[in-house]
Amino acid sequence: MSKKLIYLDNAATTKTAPEVVEAMLPYFTENYGNPSSVYEFAGISKKAVTESREIIAGALGADQSEIYFTAGGSEADNWALKAAAEAYKSKGRHIITTKIEHHAILHTCEYLEKQGYEVTYLDVDETGIVKMDQLKKAVRPDTILISVMFANNEIGTVQPVKEIGEIAKEKGILFHTDAVQAFGQLPINVDEYHIDMLSSSAHKLNGPKGIGFLYIRKGVKIRSFVHGGAQERKRRAGTENVPGIVGFGAAVKRAMETMEERTRKEQELRDHLIDRVLKEVPYVRLNGHRTKRLPNNTNFSFQFIEGESLLIMLDMEGICGSSGSACTSGSLDPSHVLLAIGLPHEIAHGSLRLTLSDETTMEDIDYTVEAIKKIVERLRSMSPLYEDFIKKSAR
Amino acid sequence: MSKKLIYLDNAATTKTAPEVVEAMLPYFTENYGNPSSVYEFAGISKKAVTESREIIAGALGADQSEIYFTAGGSEADNWALKAAAEAYKSKGRHIITTKIEHHAILHTCEYLEKQGYEVTYLDVDETGIVKMDQLKKAVRPDTILISVMFANNEIGTVQPVKEIGEIAKEKGILFHTDAVQAFGQLPINVDEYHIDMLSSSAHKLNGPKGIGFLYIRKGVKIRSFVHGGAQERKRRAGTENVPGIVGFGAAVKRAMETMEERTRKEQELRDHLIDRVLKEVPYVRLNGHRTKRLPNNTNFSFQFIEGESLLIMLDMEGICGSSGSACTSGSLDPSHVLLAIGLPHEIAHGSLRLTLSDETTMEDIDYTVEAIKKIVERLRSMSPLYEDFIKKSAR
Amino acid sequence: MYSEKVMEHFQHPRNVGEIEDASGVGTVGNAKCGDIMRIYLDIDENQIIRDVKFKTFGCGAAVATSSMATELVKGKNIQEAMQITNKAVMEALDGLPPVKVHCSLLAEEAIHAALWDYAEKNGIKIEGLEKPKSDIHEGEEDEAEEY
């Protein structure tokens, strides 16, 4: 493929940064020892794992003993919810979450419902912000866990995490946040935000795929999700993915060092993209909050056209985007997030998410806007919905 | 570290083969797309994942749709047991396994016992082979699952998997085998052996850490273990670890191509090591079966001395070995496997596992034997048990 | 994901457009589900489909199946057009991913709906043709919604 590639799907996954791969490489063929082994050679692996843990803990204001590596964000989410539900069931069986969580949370909640737990799914307003009054009312004596994502993967809306944390703390309820999209893009301090558990996944911040972590505050009693060997302080079995962990550490270091500069630049390009699309394309809306959104996220709905066609045509121009979450592409239903912010089905179908990286340029954005304009026009010219709309307007 | 390194702990983990790393590299910084995405760029990742799945399925005589990638052997074991237990609980709540399984199985069984399942732990004979008459007697109408490892990670004993599979099939019971140590070392065909589920982990066969798979025979109804996105035919959520999967495929390809030649050579060196140690070191025994053992496994017990001291001293000579399983080193108890084959505690404490790779040479083995002789003598000269034994013999 | 044939028809769809005063028009699908197809037929006095056009709101497969379906019916008489099943459309496109099979069904239905409209307008009965089930008008209120 020598054709131009403009990758604007960084919420689905990111390029592993070359320096991250560089950091990982010695742990494949050279320092390949199992960190649990006794000999000195394995000590190199163990030290590397500890260093990564410290980098990550430092980025969150946590202690390194509170970071537990997993295979990714989904495992971290599953672990947090299932294990907390089990550990605290003598206190109660009620869990509070939102309608716009990732499927790793929602489907886990559905599973827990089948196991006899009760789940309240909070509504969000039209910008995707959780309704705080509903949250306060939802709290019951048997509520054991509140799980609200830090920032949404589709529409980028950032939640009032600190306020939620304060409510949870005041009521003595565990607070978990899925920070898979936020960690590395927004500053997070687990103490300041009263977070008891936090999920993250390396591949969303230029780290490798297949490695994540769950932060578990000291004192939170929680059982293992993967039983077996004594790794991760006996809480998560399995030979440590040493290169993955090292890569995650390197990615977090990089993300923390570049955060200010990087997100400032991304935000500028993001706003340029939003402004141009809203100005130059008719019958379009921006999904999510205008300012309380991830610095690299845009999400539009183009009326009268369908998202997949739009994606394929953008692809033909070398532009990678997504319609809803990549993970949900197995399904035909429009995104549950877009429905939750009140979009009618057929408008939800016409959504496009473009998520930037630090490699995105102004040229890329302008090229993309031109492509969108052309494609949207073309698809509308083929759309019976647009035909009806124009004829009706003409009447 | 410029000192000599003789790595004889290949049952704990292996060196990732350079060609495996080579195969993985393009999927970090170049073809980093999320396989679930729509655009062509992501199709490269998807294709790579499919190719790996096909290689692995081919190696087992399975269909590619029956291979589900996980984060490793532990997750595969947890998934197989927990999900089968849940899926088949209307039929019964009895599970049969052995006393010498890996902790990923044993601790999962303990967890299931707390959830109301009943588990029979079969005895093994003094060579580590499961007692087939006991197995037959253990089967009950409410037995839903038999889980017996293909080959043991400590003493290398290979089980009569085919016979076990036949019993399971005849009785209509699911048969799972933990093949983490066997896959890539022994030929396995899931149909011939009547295997319904099989666990494997890449880093045991010169693949990367942090990736494994569970084979699930078509028709076995089993729920998800990690809930969320629609990956892995909706059975295992989480963005695919593309480089890991590609590396696993490359490692399996390599293992299958080299199996005959490699294991023949390893077996030769293994037998040389066993013969010399048994002949030249007094008060020693070989643990496991003399012939029905993994081609690269040796496991000795040296009377009157303790394993960790032995390991550290070997380490000082540049030799990496293990005493029991690396994963169990968090514990002070002697290995449950060595106790199960009937060793008294203090003799189990004096065990040494040396597991070879295709890079091991005859020189390495001879050097190791000389080191063992010297170290065992030295430790015995410091041992009050040896002192007592000698004094008693002199009487 | 898609075959080359599907991609080719998606990129260069045949017979896109409208026919003014068409002999028959059929619209099927539902905006809620993300697929709407509209087929215009121009049928001469010998019941030959002289011309056909379509408009489609939907995914790549929906556009490609519409395009292929119009190709298949063009120049056929209405009895022949009735024989064109979703399977024929799929085969002509070298297959569709399983989740997209419903698109080909929609294409078959759209042709039937247009033929039904033609039959009704002309007061004739076409052998084997039933009144189309799916209907666009369910979704119309939402469409008009302002936001």
Add this chain to the structure above:
Amino acid sequence: MYSEKVMEHFQHPRNVGEIEDASGVGTVGNAKCGDIMRIYLDIDENQIIRDVKFKTFGCGAAVATSSMATELVKGKNIQEAMQITNKAVMEALDGLPPVKVHCSLLAEEAIHAALWDYAEKNGIKIEGLEKPKSDIHEGEEDEAEEY
């Protein structure tokens, strides 16, 4: 895993060996648990520990704590030797991993057991010394087992 000091004492343990006709011998620990320490004391008529030797079956930490404990008691009188706690041994070794703390306790006990033996042989009573609890003889049957 271990501090440099521990590794140094493990690699070059001080005072390994036996003392024939020792003034006191103490053996503690249990082969089943994987740790046995035996301490030999040579105590002169002024109750000064003139010489000390040890033998240990156990892990790196067990060997190192035995070695360090013998270093600490050598040349001391028995009252001073009584003051040497497992904490003192650990500190002198720059610490031990949490799972290995019991080794330092064993070293303390071994000294006490040897002093008890000395006291019994000489019919004296040492202030603060209690009869040692742990005992090797429980494990002896297994040891002798043939295989």
